[in-house]
Amino acid sequence: AQSVTQLGSHVSVSEGALVLLRCNYSSSVPPYLFWYVQYPNQGLQLLLKYTSAATLVKGINGFEAEFKKSETSFHLTKPSAHMSDAAEYFCAVRYNNNDMRFGAGTRLTVKP
């Protein structure tokens, strides 16, 4: 069964520091992978997605993620955190069907 694990329900970084949010999937078949961001009182917004093209995917707001098959990972990074990046981030996996499975989410706090 497909599943996704996000390590760390809460991550806190200082403004200007590197952001690293971890996501691992469990499957022998590489899935399609997505990162969504959720701001308070808003719907989920797509940050980026991996669809078996380039393994390094660049998204909005300076975020990027690298698909590593050997590690079954799709970690989200941003070189320099901004206060506006404070939100909840969800990793999701999907195969050749329409069943998208989300991780439990990681809440990012950015300290001034």
Place this chain on the structure above:
Amino acid sequence: GAGVSQSPRYKVTKRGQDVALRCDPISGHVSLYWYRQALGQGPEFLTYFNYEAQQDKSGLPNDRFSAERPEGSISTLTIQRTEQRDSAMYRCASSPTSVSTDTQYFGPGTRLTVL
């Protein structure tokens, strides 16, 4: 253009009552999805439609939950005889096609509280 809208945004009901949650997808989007999100968790798939056809309802928790999309546009998720455990955020999403790599666009959700 307008995004996905959901109504009501908040719904408080008493145990045993029926509720109907509405989703208005982006115009022209083929696929529509329903998810449920408990506090501190990611969205959990409930069901999805291509046009008016319900393709997969394997995520619906039990037969008190049903969904329809009769004209291939607006969808309604109905919960009969609500229970306290049904309290959650219910999210709707739509995508332009049914291709698995398509982006799903999410609405703001309906927060359901069952007293």
